[in-house]
């Protein structure tokens with residue numbers, strides 16, 4: 001038994017634990033009035049009791065603004081917020097907590113880099129290398145910066161299986177790229193990109209590399225130092241934490257040199273009408289009152305995931321993925337989009353002659369929650385010449401029963417539409 005931030009003792013399931021062992025930690029999954037096979041984990045994960053309780057405990061017993069008060073509550077809230085930063089830094093293998101900047105999520109983390117490092121360092125003729133499989137949040141901020149600086153965007157192609165063309169990538173980077181921005185795991189294809197290799201190639205040619213870790217931090221062990229990236233962006237809500245909180249990790253020397261992102265309280269050292277000076281990192285990038293409860297909830301999520309161990313989570317999800325893909329391949333007319341050799345637990349698929357939205361609607365009637373649409377990856381849909389896919393994305397708390405529900409739901413879809 002270990003003592004959690006919630007103050008409540010939390011069961012550490014004995015290894016090797018199964019999905020069924022941990023599912024009961026998630027109240028929404030065990031609710032009997034609204035049973036659901038929740039298969040939209042790439043959009044957001046469910047929250048364990050420990051995270052819900054930690055957030056509530058902050059509001060019930062510690063609520064005060066941080067960094068400003070000399071009184072006990074404020075000091076406690078500040079300590080909890082800053083220890084959340086340290087915990088998150090350790091979880092991703094960051095060399096120092098000050099290199100972790102709290103943001104609203106992955107999207108804001110990427111925008112922060114684009115609007116600070118990007119506007120400061122990119123100029124007419126600079127090249128930003130993206131990939132065909134990027135989420136809109138790792139495309140649009142760069143387009144906005146490109147429009148303001150005259151930088152150009154080039155795109156690494158993918159193969160029909162959903163793997164990056166590494167030779168083409170190297171050619172694009174070698175052509176004088178300033179920055180590479182690439183997703184660690186594709187939210188549509190499930191492809192786990194060889195990001196350590198991408199980072200080495202980027203650095204060999206003098207480019208920096210930003211990794212979009214939205215889909216990786218919750219599904220595999222992530223160690224920034226081993227990946228060798230310069231920026232790493234992720235969201236708390238996809239890793240069992242609350243919505244509205246996420247983080248940017250960046251190399252300390254880059255953060256020191258970057259201008260502030262937003263102006264306001266806490267990010268300054270001095271203010272006068274003649275001009276202002278900036279606080280030290282990380283505070284320089286955290287203007288205004290942050291999501292204190294969110295950071296504390298995310299810290300509890302990190303505790304929770306760490307107790308389960310990320311390597312075990314990855315192994316459990318790999319088994320689930322293999323059995324889900326095997327079962328889906330028995331369904332007539334079903335085509336999986338994304339068959340990379342290194343794949344995380346995301347399965348995009350099409351059913352011959354049936355629109356993905358119809359698939360999603362009928363599955364919902366069968367109490368199966370999947371995502372349908374372009375998944376914020378329109379350029380990837382264009383590459384496959386499709387408007388949308390249905391997507392089942394698994395987490396460690398999904399059980400074989402959830403996969404059975406998906407498969408029988410899809411048979412129902414076929415009955416209705418064929």
Ligand code: PMP
Nearest residue numbers: 105106107135137187212214235
């Ligand atoms: N990148 C990827 C690969 C994603 O899957 C997502 C969320 N779907 C994001 C970025 C954006 O994350 P958020 O909306 O939490 O900022």
